[in-house]
Amino acid sequence: MSTISHPHKYGDAIRLAADHDLRQHIVCVTGAGGFIGSWLVKLLLLKGYSVRGTVRNIEDPKNLHLKGLEGAEERLTLYKADMLDYESVCLAFNGCDGVFHVASPVTDDPASEKVNVAVVGTMNAINAAVKAGVRRFVFTSSIGAVHMNPNRSSDTVLDENCWSDLEYCKKTKNWYCYGKMVAELAAMDMAKKRELDLVVIVPPLTVGPMLQPILNASCFRVLTYMRGTKKACPNAVMALVDVKDVAQAHVLVYEDPKASGRYFCITTVVHRSEFVRMLSEMFPEYPITNECEDKVHPRVNPYKFLNQRLQELGLEYTPIKKSLYETVKSLQEKGHLPPAHMLPVSPRIPSSL
């Protein structure tokens, strides 16, 4: 099977599969047990695909939820693969029509291994996908590859042509952003050279209900505010999206023959104080801060952005307040957030002191 140099043929193949039997259509999701990976696997199974999910440890209880997904018994196969182990990735991709490369550590840990997983892991994934004759490769990038640029004017409207400044990421030790951007650039370069059909999804901080039992980094952010661990929010903005929208975005770009390039998957950009205000309004019983760390400078304005490329493919963004509500409910249900009256009492220190 050749790689995709005839997009219309590919489109026909997808349509044919959709019209007939998606069970014959095999796709692989790397990092299947993670927050976004799990929702993507769930959606693909619901749509009828035969899904392979890569995890690093099949027996780890943190991946057990995958076996309980609807359709998993018949159409989900888990593969043990480490993104740094090329052969294991090849085994997982062999025979696949499509790949969703989601796996990557979400951390600012400066350990070179973490940046390596983002970059070398992505290069391994591209090489393995080419070897397997995969027809479309969807890569999960991050707003970290876009927004870290101090030289941009505050009224710039961010779109898919915007990139972070790698030197600035290094200088500010934003290793996560650095790794994701280098990985995305490497993916684009390699895919072009090797004629692999690549599409990129660019999500910001992703929230919403967790399918997996363990806490992921973005839901942890919400948790720190809910528990009152964060005593004040920074004078900064954050872009947000719902995890189900991110999963849906991956499938939309996979299935649309005309999809190509980068797709922002962003619902909204809000100031942190607006973020905590939404949480406090819905959960007034929790000790959520209403303080801002910066009492001197004017409030930073949310940047403008374009997100219509995915809407044109049919994505309807979930209102972020609903996503935040579901995040908190999920944190409670999974035992990460006790009822407010059971939280350890921490003295509230007036910020004026």
Ligand SMILES: NC(=O)c1ccc[n+]([C@@H]2O[C@H](COP(=O)([O-])OP(=O)(O)OC[C@H]3O[C@@H](n4cnc5c(N)ncnc54)[C@H](OP(=O)(O)O)[C@@H]3O)[C@@H](O)[C@H]2O)c1
């Ligand atoms: N959540 C967000 O706010 C957000 C925003 C933008 C982009 N993203 C991107 O979305 C993707 C998934 O993030 P997430 O939020 O779902 O994080 P997550 O829940 O922490 O999932 C990360 C996944 O990557 C896997 N992984 C890490 N190192 C690996 C390695 N060496 N080999 C194989 N798999 C490895 C993990 O597997 P193990 O369980 O084995 O560790 C896990 O399944 C990442 O690419 C991330 O950069 C996330």
